[in-house]
Amino acid sequence: MSRxxxxxxxxATLTTDRLVLRPIEAGDxxxxxRLWTDEAVRRHLGGPVDKETLRVREQHCVGARGAFSxxxxxxxxxxxxxxxxxxSRRAGRTEVSYQLLPEHWGFGYGxxxxxxxxxxxxxxxxxxxxxxxxxxxxxxxxxxxxxLLESIGMEQTETFVEWGAAQVLYSAGDPRA
Numbered sequence: 001m002s003r004x005x006x007x008x009x010x011x012a013t014l015t016t017d018r019l020v021l022r023p024i025e026a027g028d029x030x031x032x033x034r035l036w037t038d039e040a041v042r043r044h045l046g047g048p049v050d051k052e053t054l055r056v057r058e059q060h061c062v063g064a065r066g067a068f069s070x071x072x073x074x075x076x077x078x079x080x081x082x083x084x085x086x087x088s089r090r091a092g093r094t095e096v097s098y099q100l101l102p103e104h105w106g107f108g109y110g111x112x113x114x115x116x117x118x119x120x121x122x123x124x125x126x127x128x129x130x131x132x133x134x135x136x137x138x139x140x141x142x143x144x145x146x147x148l149l150e151s152i153g154m155e156q157t158e159t160f161v162e163w164g165a166a167q168v169l170y171s172a173g174d175p176r177a
Contacts, residue, residue: 014068016073016115017112019071019072019073019116020071020073021071021117023069024063024067024068025062025063026062028061028078032061033057037054041099041100043142044138045099066085067083068082079101080098081098081099082096082114083097089135092133093134094133095134096118096121096134097136098110098117114136118134118152118172121134122134133171134154134172136149136169137168137169138168138170139166139168140166141166149170
C-alpha cells in the first residue's frame with residue numbers, strides 16, 4: 001500500500017525554473033487575502049469569500065500543511081497558491097487546487113506550479129504498488145483551468161454538478177488501477 005498523504009514531508013519547498021513553492025508565511029497573507037477576494041480569481045470558485053471566511057483563512061493559512069505560496073524565483077513576489085488536500089473526494093486521492101493573481105495569468109506560471117506539485121505528490125507517495133492518484137476539479141466553464149490541467153497530462157474522468165455548476169474532475173492517474 002502506498003504511504004498515506006499525511007506522511008508527506010512538511011514543510012516542503014519545491015523549485016522550478018522560474019518559481020519557488022514554499023509554505024505560506026505571515027508576509028504572504030495580504031496576497032492570499034487578495035486571491036480569496038478578487039472577483040476575477042474567484043469567478044469560477046463561487047465568488048469572493050465573505051469577511052468572516054476571509055478572517056478565518058487569514059488566521060489559519062500560515063504554515064498550513066499542503067498549502068504552498070507560489071513565488072517568483074527571481075523577485076520572491078507571491079503570485080499565487082497551490083494546495084494539496086489528501087484523501088479528497090475519496091481515500092487514496094490527493095486533490096490539487098490553485099489560484100494565481102490575474103496579472104500573472106498567461107505566462108505559464110500556473111502550469112509550472114501545478115505540474116511541480118503533482119509530480120511531488122506522485123513521488124512522495126510512490127511505493128511498490130504505484131503512487132497516489134492526484135485529482136483536480138474545475139468548473140466546466142473554466143476553459144483556462146481545463147487547458148492547464150490537460151497541458152500537464154491530466155485527463156477528464158468525471159463530470160458532475162456541485163455548488164450549482166457543472167464541474168469536471170481531472171486525474172493524473174493511478175497506476176494501481
